[in-house]
Amino acid sequence: MDYIAHIREQDKTIQTVEAHLREVKEYSERRGRKIGVKHLAGIAGWLHDFGKNTNEFYNYIQQAAANPHAPPKRGSVDHSTAGGRFIYRRYHAGSTKGLDKATAEWIxxxxxxxxGGLRDFVSAEQTSPFMKRVVETELKEYEQAEREFLSLVPVEELDRYFASAAAEVNHLLGIVKQHKLSEITPSLLIKYMFSCLIDADRTSTRIFEEGTGPEQPIEQAAFFGRAYDALQQHLHKLETGKNADHPINRLRREMSRQCEEFAFKPSGIYTLSIPTGGGKTLASLRYALKHAIEHGKERIIYIVPYTTIIEQNADEIRQIIKEDDMILEHHSNVIDEDKKDRAADTYVSSDRDEMEDEAYDFHRKKLKLARDNWDRPIIFTTMVQFLNTFYAKGTRNVRRLHQLSNAVIIFDEVQSVPIHCISLFNSALNFLHILGNSSLLLCTATQPALDFVKHGLRLSEQPEMIGNLAEVGKSFKRVEIVDRTTPLGWKADQLGEFVLERMDEVNSTLIILNTKTAARKLYDELHEHDGLGKGGFKLFHLSTNMCAAHRKAVLKQMREALEAEERVVCVSTQLIEAGVDISFECVVRSLAGLDSIAQAAGRCNRHGKDALRQVYIIKSADESLKQLKEIQCGADQTTRLLAEFKVQPELYGHDLLSAAAVKQYFEYYFAQMKDEMQYRIKRLDQNLFQLLGANRYYLDAYKNKHGKLPGVITPAALATAEQHFEAISNRAIAVLVPYDAAAKKLIADLNGELNGELDIRKLGDLLKQSQQYVVNIYDHDRRKLEKNGDLYPLLHGHVLALREPAYNEFFGVESEGEGVWQDAVL
Known part of the structure; x- marks a missing residue:
């Protein structure tokens, strides 16, 4: 009898369990081989649908295919436990070897x-959800599943394969010990294996569902060669073009050259501390392409703090390389699972059974298979998405983790790592370098000394790419910092008057504030002067309430006005201060961390057109930072530094943006925030490092309750850690907005899925296109929009869309008629 893994919706063709398991095994091996977990990932793929070899599942899937609009109850047949039980019984329960037990547990x-999501080995409830699943869960036809599998696979072959997997665990743990990697590294290895399995399973199922046959692999080496040649041609044009002999441009070329020379060094963790405006994007790309060619890397991944930088940098690189299909922008997840989806897609750490998610609800199945897996040679994504691949719950994010190995990963503005994630971030980077064979480049003018904190970063020897940084910094000095802070702060009307005074002296001013509310108040204050009379100016506004396409259009209009030497004022939240190539004659920055002030200064006199320009630090009275602890702490430490600078400016070379000043700032800041760096969970009185590591607290609690240990070698509370992880604490949901005609058509096309009009490939394309029309909405605003009837569901509630009246052509999403927004950092 041919047991069925999947039935194609289109023509009812079947994919047998045997064929699916062999294919997923092969795909998992391919993904695992890169870091030495070929057999660990392969055996997981080989046995993942072991439980489908039963009459019960055969009948279930036939009924589901025959009744797609009224399938059997999800979870009525458990097929994923059987393979885990087989591994446990054969290689764990009867073994006395700790290595075999650990290997069996991981697989x-x-x-x-x-x-779903990875289980806790030991949970907060003094139970072992893992042991309960593999030992206690009732499986009616388990013996049949085992008998059918072993009729096709000789047990000796499986034993040899498992022995190879155990040898991999032994080797990897030896490397962990040798390099004294953090205690959470075994958990990261399990997550990597899991990533290989999830992506292999989804890929096999998608290829079968599309009926198109295996996809041809991308020839990365050939592409990187073409991209490198295109970049060299572009750089040659710059070297012979207008203003090529300007001292700043000559210095940019020299730093770019040093980056290419550095590419011949072996894989490592390096720093690129080019001053703001120093040509960091092209210099880092030059390094990355050359390094990928020389060392056989498969992917170049840019990690940036804000989506604005994705838009700008990706456009710049596309224009040079001219192979758009090879470059992917991943801003955020368009699909937001509703409560039912989250219950099925995430295992909550408790004794209750997981709801199985075979997804024969065909709408859900299409969505799952269409989700992006970062399969392009060049990826642009955010710091939040990077951290989510390692630490977020469920299967959606971790699916991409294996793509981060054997890669060149460039962290743009690395000082933006959320403070509570620093130890987790450092551990992830150490893992990717030492075990994942990736090269990592930390780019910023304000390096945050991540190697000096607890669970520090393992920087390579002599990691800095650019020589003589002190002299480079002096050559790039284009601004002076002017402290105009006051204890009570400036109200919008006072700040408005100050801006108007500056506009009597200059033609362009940028004001950067910490909250959307403060930015909106100042915009309204300045609006009456917009374009009026001789002293008038063009007034622009930017915030993350605007979708990426909207912000891109505003930035284009603003650049054109500045290049035409028109009078311009821009009021923005901090999205503009990092990585956006734009230059104003004057910048006003609301009090924040010195690193943020340095980034804001990079938008002033960016190309050295004038000798020196002013960057004013003010304190806004319209900002509430009570819920923004990191910004408040950064502002406090900057205030401390400003006071010291007034008394002893020579300590910092008479420059508030000097390397000495930045170093002192981060020492102050990290000292104040040291208790936050390991992602403390107040409700549990634990931190994520403890949960993903030795998990001693819950192990002791288990022993006290049961009088014995739970019988597992691996202690980690994987599910509990994932449930409590959020890179940004204020959770937001993605909403598609009707910004322009293209966005409205996209929403209409996605709505067509309600009638079953879209295939998986078309759906995947639409979801990728949707990235530029997404706004992340926080709970406060979501509730207001729902109350006003301004949100409606697409794809059976998996995607939310905004009605046209709630999107403003100037400000983006309006949660109320008067545009009242929640104070929230980007």
Whole structure:
């Protein structure tokens, strides 16, 4: 009898369990081989749908295919436990070897979790959800599943394969010990295995569902060669073009040259501390392409703090390389699972059974298979998405983790790592370098000394790419910092008057504030002067309430006005201060961390057109930073530094933006925030490092309750850690907005899925296109929009869209008629 893994919706063709398992095994091996977990990932793929070899599942899937609009109850047949139970019984329960037990646990957890999230080995409830699943869960036809699988696979072959997997665990743990990597590294290895399995399973199913046959692999080496040649041609044009002999441009070329020379060094963790405006994007790309060619890397990934930088940098690189299909922008996840989806896609750490998610609800199945897996040679994404691949719950994010190995990963403005994630971030980078064979480049003019904190970063020897940084900094000095802070701060009307005074002296001013509310108040204050009379100016506004396409259009209009030497004022939240190539004659920055002030200064006199220009630091009375602890702490430490600078400016070379000043700032800041760096969870009185590591607190609690240990070698509370992880604490949901005609058509096309008009490939394309029309809405605003009837569902509630009246052509999403927004950092 041919047991069925999947039935194609289009023509009812079947994919047998045997064929699916062999294919997923092969795909998992391919993904795992890169870091030495070929057999660990492969055996998980080989056994993940072991439980589909039963009459019960055969009948279930036939009924589901025959009744797509009224399928059997989800979870009525458990197919993912059986493979994990087999591994546990054969290689754990009867073994006395700790290595075999640990290997079996890693593999079995991936198998039983492949339709949800990884299980806790020991949980907060003094139980072992892992052991409960592999030992206690009732499986009616388990013996049949085992018998059918072993009729096709000789047990000796499986034993040899498992022995190879155990040898991989032994080797990897030896490397962890040798390099004294953090205690959470075994958990990261399990997550990597899980990533290989999830992506292999989804890929196999998608290819079968599309009926198109295996996709041809991308020839990365050939592409990187073409891209490098295109970049060299572009750089040659710059070297022979207008203003090529300007001292700033000559210095940019020299730093770019040093980056290419550095590319011949072996994989490592390096720093690129080019001053703001120093040509960091092209210099880092030059390094990355050359390094990828010389060392056989598969992918170049840019990690940036804000989506604005994605838009600008990706456009710049596309224009040079001219192969758009090879470059992917991943801003955020368009799909937001509703409560039912989250219940099925995420395992909550408790004794209750998981709801199985075979997804024979065909709408859900299409969405799952269409989700992006970062398969392009060049990726642009955000710091939040990077952290989510390692630490977020469920299967959607971790699916991409294996793509981060054997890659060149460039962290633009690396000082933007959320403070509570620093230890997790450092551990992830150490993992990717030492075990993942990736090269990592930390780019910023204000390096945050991540190697000096607890669980520090393992920088390579002599990591800085640019020589003589002190002299370079002096050559790039284009601004002076002017402290205009007052204890009570400036109200919008006072700040408005100050801006108008500056506009009597200059033709362009940029004001950067910490909250959307303060920015809106100042915009309204300045609006009456917009374009009026001789002293008038063009007034612009930017915030993350505007979708990426909207912000891109505003930035284009603003650049054109500045290049035409028109009078311009821009009021923005901090999205503009990092990585956006734009230059104003004057910048006003609301009090924040010195690193933010330095980034804001990079938008002033950016190309050295004038000798020196002013960057004013003010304190806004319209900002509430009570819920923005990191910004408040940064502002406090900057205030401390400003006071010291007034008394002893020579300590900092008479420059508030000097390397000495930045170093002192981060020492002050990290000292104040040291208790936050390991992602403390107040409700549990634990931190994520403890949960993903030795998990001693819950192990002791288990022993006290049961009088014995739970019988597992691996202690981590993986599910509990994932449930409490958020890179940005204020959770937001993605909403598609009707910004322009293209966005409205996209929404209409997605709505067509309600009638079953879209295939998986078309749906995947539409979801990628949707990235530029997404705004992340916080709960406060979501509730207001829902109350006003301004949100409506697409794709059976998996995507939310905004009605046209709630999107303003100047400000973006309006949660109320008067545009009242929640104070929130980007």
């Amino acid at each position: 079995a957890n991936c198998i039983i979790s492949h339709h």
